[in-house]
Amino acid sequence: MKAAIIYTSVTGNTSTLAELIHERMESRGMETDLIPIHEFRPGQLSQYDIIAVGTYTWDNGELPLEMEDLYEAFETEDVKHVTTGVFGTGDSFFAHYCGAVDLFRDMLFAQTSLAVTLKVELTPQQTDLDRCDKFCDRLTRELILV
Amino acid sequence: MSQMDQPLSKIKLLNPTYPNKSTGIINGESSGLLNWNDIAYPQMYDLYQTLLANFWKAQEINMQDDIKQWEYLTETEKDVFLRINTQLASLDSLQTPTMTEVMDYVTDSSFKAIFAVISQQEAVHNESYSYILSSLVPLREQNERFDQAKEDPIVRKRNQLILDRYEAFRQHPSPQRLFELAVNSINLEGIYFYAGFAFFYHLARQQKMVKTSSMISYIQRDEMQHAYFVSQFVRILLTENPELNTEENINYVYQTVDKAVQLEKEWADYILKDIDGIDLEEFHGYVEYLANKRFRQLGLDNYYPARENPMQWIQVFSDEMMNETKSDFFEQKSRTYTKVSSSNGFDEL
Known part of the structure; x- marks a missing residue:
C-alpha cells in the first residue's frame, strides 16, 4: 500500500498544505512520498494506490504551467485503480476560486477513482487542520475497508 | 545602528562586472x-505577464449611460459619489x-x-477618476471636490x-523603512479602497452608474494583483534579510x-452613514475579513475571528465581462470532461 502527494507551490501556501496532509497520511500508517512537481517524472503514477494532487491557481482560474505534464500523465497512464484527491489554495476574490482544483477534479473523476477535493483560502489556518484530517480519512477509507 | 537601519544606496544603472x-x-x-529568462524568482515573470494582460484604459469605457443616469441620483448619492471619487484619486x-x-x-x-508596471497602472487609475469627473461635473466643482478631500x-x-x-x-531609505513602506502599501491597496468600492458596487447592484462600476472593477482587479505582489515582496524581503524577520516586525504588521x-471602519461610518442598504456593522466585519486575507497572503495567522465573506457582492466582476485570456493548454487539445460535483460520489471539503 503506497501513497504519493504531488504538488506545486509559489507562495508557500500550497506546500504548507501538502506538508500538513503528508504528516496526517503518515500518522495513519500510510507510507507517503511527498513529491514537488519538479521532481515528478511521468510513468510512475500506476505504482501508487493513493495519489493526492496539490496545486495553486493562476490568473483566471488556470492550471499552473508546471502542472500540465502531470495532468497529461493522468490521462495517458493506467490509473483507473488509483484513489485520488486534489487540494489547493486560492483567493476567493477571483471569479474562479481554486479553479485549478476544479480542472483536476473533473479530469480525475473521469480517469481515476476520485475520493475527495479540498480548497483552502490562502495560508492554512487552525480551522483548516480538521479539514486536512477529513481529507486524509476520505482518501484512506476505502482502502482500509477492503 | 543595525544594518537594517543603514541607508540603502541607489544602485548604478549599469554594473558590467555583476551578474x-x-x-x-x-x-x-x-x-x-534584465533577461527575464534568467531571474532569481521565475514566478515574477508570470506575475508580470498577468499585470500586462490586465491592461485597460479609461477611454475604452463609454460614459453615456452614466451621464444620463447622474441626474436621477439623489443629492446624497451625488455628494458621496464625488467625495469618494476624489478621495480614491488622492x-x-x-x-x-x-x-x-x-x-x-x-x-x-x-x-x-514590475514596480514600473504597477506605477503605470496607478497612473491609469488616477486618470480614470478624472475621466469620470469630467463626464459628470464642471471643472469648478471638480476642484472644489479635490479641496474637500484635501481638507x-x-x-x-x-x-x-x-x-x-x-x-x-x-528621507532615509533603509531596509527597515522599506519593509514599513511595503506594509503600508498593502494597507493602501488592500484595505483603504474598499469602503469606496462598496459604495460603487452598491449603486451597480441597483443598476445605477454601471459604467463607473466597470472601471472600479478593473481598478480592483489591478489592486488585488498589486497587494499580492507586495505581499510576495515582503515575504522575500524578510526571507533574504533575516535581521528584518523579527517578532517586533511581525507585530508591526499586525498593529x-x-x-x-x-x-477604514471610521471612514465608512462617516461617508456611508446616509446610504440605504449598506449595513455598516456588516461592513466592519467585511474589513476584518479582508484584513485576515492580507495576513494570510503574508503567511501569517488570522488576527480577527475567521468568518465567511459577509458582503459577497463586493467582488471583481466575473471575467465574462472582461477580455478573457484562455490558456493554450486547454485549447490545443479538445478535452471534454464533464463538470462534476459531490453529487457524483466524492467529498468536497
Missing part, C-alpha cells in the same frame, strides 16, 4: 540588465510616485520592471498613517494593518 540575475532584492549585486496619486521611488533602491531588475479631517487622518511611512522612506482597519 544579470541579481543576488538580492535589496543590496544585491546586479548588472542592471490615494492613487500617492502610489504612482512611491512605486518609482522604491524602484531606485531595489536591486533585482525583474522587481524594478477633510478623517481623510487626512487616514492618509497620515501611510504618508508618514512613505515620507520616512524618502499597522489593525490601525488601517480601524481607520
Whole structure:
C-alpha cells in the first residue's frame, strides 16, 4: 500500500498544505512520498494506490504551467485503480476560486477513482487542520475497508 | 545602528562586472540588465505577464449611460459619489510616485520592471477618476471636490498613517523603512479602497452608474494583483534579510494593518452613514475579513475571528465581462470532461 502527494507551490501556501496532509497520511500508517512537481517524472503514477494532487491557481482560474505534464500523465497512464484527491489554495476574490482544483477534479473523476477535493483560502489556518484530517480519512477509507 | 537601519544606496544603472540575475532584492549585486529568462524568482515573470494582460484604459469605457443616469441620483448619492471619487484619486496619486521611488533602491531588475508596471497602472487609475469627473461635473466643482478631500479631517487622518511611512522612506531609505513602506502599501491597496468600492458596487447592484462600476472593477482587479505582489515582496524581503524577520516586525504588521482597519471602519461610518442598504456593522466585519486575507497572503495567522465573506457582492466582476485570456493548454487539445460535483460520489471539503 503506497501513497504519493504531488504538488506545486509559489507562495508557500500550497506546500504548507501538502506538508500538513503528508504528516496526517503518515500518522495513519500510510507510507507517503511527498513529491514537488519538479521532481515528478511521468510513468510512475500506476505504482501508487493513493495519489493526492496539490496545486495553486493562476490568473483566471488556470492550471499552473508546471502542472500540465502531470495532468497529461493522468490521462495517458493506467490509473483507473488509483484513489485520488486534489487540494489547493486560492483567493476567493477571483471569479474562479481554486479553479485549478476544479480542472483536476473533473479530469480525475473521469480517469481515476476520485475520493475527495479540498480548497483552502490562502495560508492554512487552525480551522483548516480538521479539514486536512477529513481529507486524509476520505482518501484512506476505502482502502482500509477492503 | 543595525544594518537594517543603514541607508540603502541607489544602485548604478549599469554594473558590467555583476551578474544579470541579481543576488538580492535589496543590496544585491546586479548588472542592471534584465533577461527575464534568467531571474532569481521565475514566478515574477508570470506575475508580470498577468499585470500586462490586465491592461485597460479609461477611454475604452463609454460614459453615456452614466451621464444620463447622474441626474436621477439623489443629492446624497451625488455628494458621496464625488467625495469618494476624489478621495480614491488622492490615494492613487500617492502610489504612482512611491512605486518609482522604491524602484531606485531595489536591486533585482525583474522587481524594478514590475514596480514600473504597477506605477503605470496607478497612473491609469488616477486618470480614470478624472475621466469620470469630467463626464459628470464642471471643472469648478471638480476642484472644489479635490479641496474637500484635501481638507477633510478623517481623510487626512487616514492618509497620515501611510504618508508618514512613505515620507520616512524618502528621507532615509533603509531596509527597515522599506519593509514599513511595503506594509503600508498593502494597507493602501488592500484595505483603504474598499469602503469606496462598496459604495460603487452598491449603486451597480441597483443598476445605477454601471459604467463607473466597470472601471472600479478593473481598478480592483489591478489592486488585488498589486497587494499580492507586495505581499510576495515582503515575504522575500524578510526571507533574504533575516535581521528584518523579527517578532517586533511581525507585530508591526499586525498593529499597522489593525490601525488601517480601524481607520477604514471610521471612514465608512462617516461617508456611508446616509446610504440605504449598506449595513455598516456588516461592513466592519467585511474589513476584518479582508484584513485576515492580507495576513494570510503574508503567511501569517488570522488576527480577527475567521468568518465567511459577509458582503459577497463586493467582488471583481466575473471575467465574462472582461477580455478573457484562455490558456493554450486547454485549447490545443479538445478535452471534454464533464463538470462534476459531490453529487457524483466524492467529498468536497
